[in-house]
Amino acid sequence: MTPSTATVGSLLRSIAGILGASGIESPDVDAELLVGHVLGLGRGEVQAAAVTDRPVTDADSAAIAILAERRAHREPLQHILGRAAFRSLSLAVGPGVFVPRPETEQVVQFAIDALRSVPDPEPIGIDLGTGSGAIALAMATEVPNARIFAAENSVDAFIWARQNFTETAVPNATLVFDDLAGAFAELDGQASVVISNPPYVPDAAIPRDPEVRLFDPAAALYGGEDGLDVVRQLSQTAARLLRPGGTLVIEHGELQGEAIRGILTGDGWRAAATFRDLTQRDRTTTAIRG
Template sequence: MPPLPPPDSVSHALRGAAERLAGSGIADPAVDAELLLGHVLGLSRGGVQAAAIRGDELPESASARYLDLVERRATRMPLQHLTGCAPFRSLELAVGPGVFVPRPETEMVAQLAIDALKASASASPVAVDLGTGSGAIALAMATEVPHARVHAAENSVEAFVWARENVARLGGDNVRVAFIDLADAFPELDGTVSVVASNPPYVPDDAIPRDPEVRHHDPAAALYGGPDGLDVVRVLSRVGLRLAHPGGSIVIEHGEWQGEEIRRILEADGWRAAATHPDLTMRDRATTAVRP
């Protein structure tokens, strides 16, 4: 496609960008166009919409930068890589190449972990996030349950750098991130953890994601979990039993078709009360269980 002509107003810029992004198969082109322009202008999405209604002009320098971002987005580079941030619950997480971009559906997984953490009888409950990626679930638990102590494990160098940045910027004294494989994580916490949470890789090796943003930009180690997608889940179940105290919980995100098999894995290992929970679209999204 030919390059977009330089726009002279906010409304003109948004119209041209939305058309270009729609032609590239972007699901919500108008939304992405507004978010990218907000990133360039330092405005919220609502601020961009107001500027368009007022008929605000677009400075030439902002126009050039915006057109560059739109063209890069049209190649299906993730929006979050272009803006450098991903919203997650009340947080704005720094993300980029080398780290899995947190999804809105993971917010309900974090909610399950937070609810279990709040229900703990301990005055200072301990939580663990295994394979933390950007630190999304760990930071949600740490900021929303400030009396908890949260430990996050990550074994990818690139993801660990992003997690450490987010913990330094958004976390408090109650959260730490460690560079360690989840299978070996935190032996010093054995038998003391109230909640073990994880969004592990769960895509089967031969199931290629449809979206180019996922297929080409999310790290393969954060996506693929073996022939049935559950290799890491099997490890999580055993590690969770080691870490959790009696009555402690495990919370695992997964694909909508995997709940039954994950319940079988957990129950076979000795977990009790395994239950699968739907997200807001009524797709099975997470499974929980309790250590006897």
């Protein structure tokens, strides 16, 4: 049998070229992660192996080629790897659950800061529509004195969230299967922070990225004619759950800040304010319960 002539360097160059031609924004990074996934190497180790032109077996080359083809068809990298990085966490993700985004890492910081500022030795934080559990688990791990509660009403997403709660095994985090309107009635008036990354895409809008349009669950994307139906319910539920002076944190689209501030102010919230993400797009609106 003829020995394989493939090396880590040649595979990286080939895959990056294929992914770049498919419109992937970070083809070099994705290529390194795909090769590392098959070879059991971190990105730094892959880069070192490329420099030394480490050979790759035919079997590994074939496995890498299959993954590269999936990514070239715009299947999310996180689905292929089965994991998504979020702050300090590595979360299990796949079909049926919204893949957590880097911009949400900044959104959850507002909730973490609010929890840390509360004089209560065990403040309560609630994540409504937790999806993979990313927001709730970030709060629970980074504010260990807080009690964190998360609700999800999609069966498919709940399965992923339950896996991540089990893997993370933080004792201060509780996951329940419940809808937005009725969640955590036993905690009414007790929460210090309520946070949500609700579905906010208008029903008629078509997400630009194929990874979102073709693979993210519709229930996690679309929020009615103007995209804000769930935000309106969230305003009511959060007002029920929060104590006076408690903080509401909402992630949303870049053109929705003004409308959301109007909804919240009309519902009696105080100090509604919108903040930009690292790309200078409106991303987070916060408000204080009166």
